[in-house]
Amino acid sequence: MANDDLEIPKVHFDQNGELLIIVSESSSKDDFDFFQGKSNIRNKKLKKRFANCTEWIEFPSTQEMYKILNGIGNIDNFLTTFDGEPFEGMTVRLFNPRTKLWSIYWSDSNTGVLDKPVVGSFENKIGHFYSKDVFEGKDVLQVFRWDARDSKNPVWSQAMSDDKGKTWEWNWYMYMSK
Known part of the structure; x- marks a missing residue:
């Protein structure tokens, strides 16, 4: 899969x-x-996490992003259909000029609440953003990776670790095209 060749920083x-x-x-x-x-977007999402699952669910979506707050933030809307039902997600990204870190918040039409942010930055057109989270009752680390080396076809991916970052399971890829 695209961008699996990249290491997750320690x-x-x-x-x-x-x-x-x-x-x-x-x-x-x-x-x-x-x-x-x-x-x-062509989405590829692991059917079940932390279960040695190798089955992927694929589905299309669209996303539209625009800048806010004089350029130190942006918002996007993610639109798709799950099981015949419309689904909308929203991301708010905020750049802190003092710390030079991005905080990325997610909400969707199922929950109506903002998740805890993933926080990080880009280096050489690759961004890594981390958070502590809980998945099915267990503490996990989460990483979002943005690979923008091909700006016309960026790839977003998500992985989780249940062993404090020693190993990671990739569970969602989004292959984008303009």
Whole structure:
């Protein structure tokens, strides 16, 4: 799969076990410019997580992103259909000019709440964004990866780890085209 050739940077924790996010020096408010406008997406989502599953569900979607807050943020709308029902997701991304870190928040038409953000930055057109989360009652680490090396066909992917980042399971890929 595209971008599996990329390594996930080592996850760091402070002495209290809190996740430490290492910022890239090149991180900027323009990191997501490649994603502006409308994209057609081919999604590939693992049918079941943390179950040694090898079955993938594939489905189409669209997404449209625009900048907000004088360029230090952006919003996108993700539209698809699950089991014949319309589904809408929304992402809010905010760049902190002081820390040079992005915080990415997700909500959807099923929950109506903003998830905890994944936080990170881009380096050489590849972004890694992390959070601690809970999946089916167990603590996990989550990473979102944006691979924008091909700005016309970026790839977003998500992985989770249930062993503090020693191993990762990729569970969703989004192959975008303009």
